[in-house]
Amino acid sequence: MTDQQLPGPPEVAHEVFTGDAWSRAEAFAELLAGPGVVRGLLGPREVPRIWDRHLLNCAVVAEAIPSDARLVDIGSGAGLPGLVLAIVRPDVTVTLLEPLLRRTVFLEECVEALKLENVEVLRGRAEEFAGKREFDVASARAVAPLDRLLTWALPLLREGGELLAMKGERAAEELTAAETQLRSSGVRTAELVSVGHGKVEPPATLVRVVAGRAPMKASQASRRKDRASRSKRARGQ
Numbered sequence: 001m002t003d004q005q006l007p008g009p010p011e012v013a014h015e016v017f018t019g020d021a022w023s024r025a026e027a028f029a030e031l032l033a034g035p036g037v038v039r040g041l042l043g044p045r046e047v048p049r050i051w052d053r054h055l056l057n058c059a060v061v062a063e064a065i066p067s068d069a070r071l072v073d074i075g076s077g078a079g080l081p082g083l084v085l086a087i088v089r090p091d092v093t094v095t096l097l098e099p100l101l102r103r104t105v106f107l108e109e110c111v112e113a114l115k116l117e118n119v120e121v122l123r124g125r126a127e128e129f130a131g132k133r134e135f136d137v138a139s140a141r142a143v144a145p146l147d148r149l150l151t152w153a154l155p156l157l158r159e160g161g162e163l164l165a166m167k168g169e170r171a172a173e174e175l176t177a178a179e180t181q182l183r184s185s186g187v188r189t190a191e192l193v194s195v196g197h198g199k200v201e202p203p204a205t206l207v208r209v210v211a212g213r214a215p216m217k218a219s220q221a222s223r224r225k226d227r228a229s230r231s232k233r234a235r236g237q
């Protein structure tokens with residue numbers, strides 16, 4: 001398979017993945033280290049870091065997710081963080097959104113192998129689902145700079161829904177760089193949130209953005225109104 005060996009899980013993994021989540025996390029680690037690497041979805045050099053850098057770092061994002069949320073993981077790739085979040089949070093309904101077929105095939109196989117009933121795999125680009133699907137939370141890791149991510153995520157969120165962007169060391173910098181975009185998209189709040197204290201080192205940094213009534217949605221509504229009055233005029237009403 002690969003020349004890099006999957007190491008055993010660190011002790012703390014038993015605190016993070018409990019109950020059914022434990023065997024699923026172990027199985028997902030094997031899938032990433034085996035078929036995930038062979039099919040080029042994860043670099044072979046990542047194998048020794050699968051537990052800490054990938055599974056644990058993604059799992060701690062669950063601390064910021066409200067109960068029973070409908071979550072979309074934008075650009076899920078090999079299922080990070082979305083599939084891990086589905087493992088640790090069976091109360092959350094997870095949509096793994098990913099445009100590349102090779103990746104969605106792997107994701108479907110993982111969902112089946114892990115017998116996850118709270119996951120949907122959706123093939124496509126985030127922009128294609130604007131105004132068509134609505135979620136409470138959008139997660140994303142290593143997908144796009146924050147300003148671009150906002151244009152993809154906000155149209156997928158309900159008013160008051162949250163974007164949780166895993167941004168690591170560059171989080172504060174990205175937040176500053178996205179100031180103009182944040183102002184023009186009518187968001188309620190944008191802040192840094194630190195999760196995973198005592199579980200991952202360093203703790204994971206998220207940019208949390210709470211969606212307001214986005215101008216984009218408002219302009220869609222006004223276009224709809226214009227269309228309605230044009231057709232009324234055409235009918236002579």
Ligand SMILES: C[S@@+](CC[C@H](N)C(=O)[O-])C[C@H]1O[C@@H](n2cnc3c(N)ncnc32)[C@H](O)[C@@H]1O
Pocket residue numbers: 074075076077078079080081097098099100103124125126127140141142143152
């Ligand atoms: C660098 S990978 C990161 C994958 C995963 N989130 C991770 O952290 O390992 C970026 C992913 O975003 C996906 N992507 C790129 N543009 C996208 C878009 N407009 N909408 C949704 N996903 C997109 C790519 O296909 C790719 O799988």
